[in-house]
Amino acid sequence: MNIPTQEASVRRRAPALDAAVVGGGMVGAAAALALARAGFATALLEARAPKAWHLHDEVDLRVVGLAPSSLALLDELGVWPSIRDARAGPYAHMHVWDAESGAAIDFDAASEGRELLGYIVENNLVQWTLWEALEAAGVRRLCPAEVRAFDAREDRIQLELADGETLAARLLVAADGAASPLRQLAGIATSGRDYAQRAVVAHVSTERPHDGTAWQRFISTGPLALLPLADGRSSVVWSLPEAEALRVLALDDRAFLDELGLASDFRLGRIMDTTQRAAFPLKLQLAECYQAERFVLLGDAAHAVHPLAGQGVNLGLRDVTELRDTLVAARDGGRDIGAAHVLRRYARRRRSADTLDALGFDALARIYALQSPALVAARGLGVRLLDRLAPLKRRLAEHAAGL
Numbered sequence: 001m002n003i004p005t006q007e008a009s010v011r012r013r014a015p016a017l018d019a020a021v022v023g024g025g026m027v028g029a030a031a032a033l034a035l036a037r038a039g040f041a042t043a044l045l046e047a048r049a050p051k052a053w054h055l056h057d058e059v060d061l062r063v064v065g066l067a068p069s070s071l072a073l074l075d076e077l078g079v080w081p082s083i084r085d086a087r088a089g090p091y092a093h094m095h096v097w098d099a100e101s102g103a104a105i106d107f108d109a110a111s112e113g114r115e116l117l118g119y120i121v122e123n124n125l126v127q128w129t130l131w132e133a134l135e136a137a138g139v140r141r142l143c144p145a146e147v148r149a150f151d152a153r154e155d156r157i158q159l160e161l162a163d164g165e166t167l168a169a170r171l172l173v174a175a176d177g178a179a180s181p182l183r184q185l186a187g188i189a190t191s192g193r194d195y196a197q198r199a200v201v202a203h204v205s206t207e208r209p210h211d212g213t214a215w216q217r218f219i220s221t222g223p224l225a226l227l228p229l230a231d232g233r234s235s236v237v238w239s240l241p242e243a244e245a246l247r248v249l250a251l252d253d254r255a256f257l258d259e260l261g262l263a264s265d266f267r268l269g270r271i272m273d274t275t276q277r278a279a280f281p282l283k284l285q286l287a288e289c290y291q292a293e294r295f296v297l298l299g300d301a302a303h304a305v306h307p308l309a310g311q312g313v314n315l316g317l318r319d320v321t322e323l324r325d326t327l328v329a330a331r332d333g334g335r336d337i338g339a340a341h342v343l344r345r346y347a348r349r350r351r352s353a354d355t356l357d358a359l360g361f362d363a364l365a366r367i368y369a370l371q372s373p374a375l376v377a378a379r380g381l382g383v384r385l386l387d388r389l390a391p392l393k394r395r396l397a398e399h400a401a402g403l
């Protein structure tokens with residue numbers, strides 16, 4: 001009789017974890033929660049503990065516009081009501097205009113048959129609320145934890161952590177941000193371009209109310225957005241060439257308020273007051289594929305896009321929904337959730353959808369950087385036409401909403 005050694009029997013046993021998610025940003029934390037809620041044994045590994053969110057703290061400088069598809073996921077995960085009730089700025093209108101031609105386009109929730117276009121929410125609030133929900137959902141949280149190496153085997157992927165601990169799961173989910181060390185360890189290349197721009201962000205008070213409207217002015221140096229915050233102020237995302245961004249960052253408050261007023265064409269009147277400022281480098285980066293052996297990429301680890309359409313995290317949360325649905329279908333069909341043919345479905349669908357969006361945003365950035373009078377006139381004509389073509393405009397709005 002062949003009695004298996006203890007080691008061999010341990011090796012043959014299925015790994016205790018279905019999924020190990022690495023990166024506890026908005027996307028990774030949402031992925032871990034979604035997988036746990038779907039019944040998968042899940043661990044989340046994060047290098048740095050997120051900052052606790054408190055109502056009386058100043059509004060986090062990093063905010064995102066959450067589209068209806070993201071709100072639906074967060075609601076399904078049971079975290080949206082507490083985020084909304086804590087601090088979220090609803091917006092029902094969007095006004096986008098071209099500094100050169102003056103052409104404008106308006107999106108209005110009511111004309112799309114919806115109550116709202118979305119909410120402006122602090123990154124830290126979303127991340128913290130998800131993080132807090134993980135334990136109750138049964139997610140094993142490891143923090144601080146960093147993956148040093150991994151090795152895919154027949155029935156599992158073995159992770160080696162920086163502190164020497166090892167972990168095995170059927171699937172490794174990398175949501176470790178645009179610089180993604182795991183993507184590099186997996187040998188997945190990226191393509192894209194550096195915009196040589198930075199987005200200067202700040203929260204400002206304005207002379208006139210924001211009217212629950214997201215304002216965006218396309219300037220040849222880059223787009224300027226004024227996004228409506230819950231407390232009546234607006235959040236500035238001002239994309240500028242590198243040197244110009246550093247200059248604006250170094251201005252004293254008075255000069256900054258004056259320059260911002262001019263750049264925003266005083267659409268909300270004078271800019272009265274500002275918080276401190278920060279700047280984030282901008283690039284287009286797409287992973288060449290979203291899958292390796294027992295390994296998938298999602299969120300910024302898979303795609304980093306220009307913030308002009310405010311879609312980065314919305315694409316990441318669509319990755320989460322697709323991955324969760326793919327894995328549930330595989331499990332219900334009795335298949336291994338880490339099998340290559342299962343992961344291929346997720347990887348193909350999301351990569352093609354993300355690529356289309358990322359290249360669309362990139363094309364917009366290029367088109368609005370053009371300054372030749374003939375091209376500016378053609379661009380103005382195109383925008384005015386689009387504003388009048390209700391069905392096409394509706395398709396665009398539905399696409400941005402992720403519907």
Ligand SMILES: Cc1cc2nc3c(=O)[nH]c(=O)nc-3n(C[C@H](O)[C@H](O)[C@H](O)COP(=O)(O)OP(=O)(O)OC[C@H]3O[C@@H](n4cnc5c(N)ncnc54)[C@H](O)[C@@H]3O)c2cc1C
Pocket residue numbers: 022023024025026027028045046047048063064065066123145146147175176177178180181182199201237280298299300301307309310311312313314315316
């Ligand atoms: C100025 C600006 C404005 C933006 N506005 C919008 C907007 O309006 N709407 C929108 O949808 N998107 C917007 N975005 C994009 C959005 O912020 C990002 O898409 C989103 O934050 C990405 O989330 P993520 O969870 O994928 O990555 P990240 O937030 O980068 O999280 C990655 C996490 O992984 C952790 N990590 C990294 N390496 C390791 C490791 N080795 N081990 C363990 N953990 C690790 C990090 O600590 C971090 O917590 C904007 C971006 C910028 C720069």
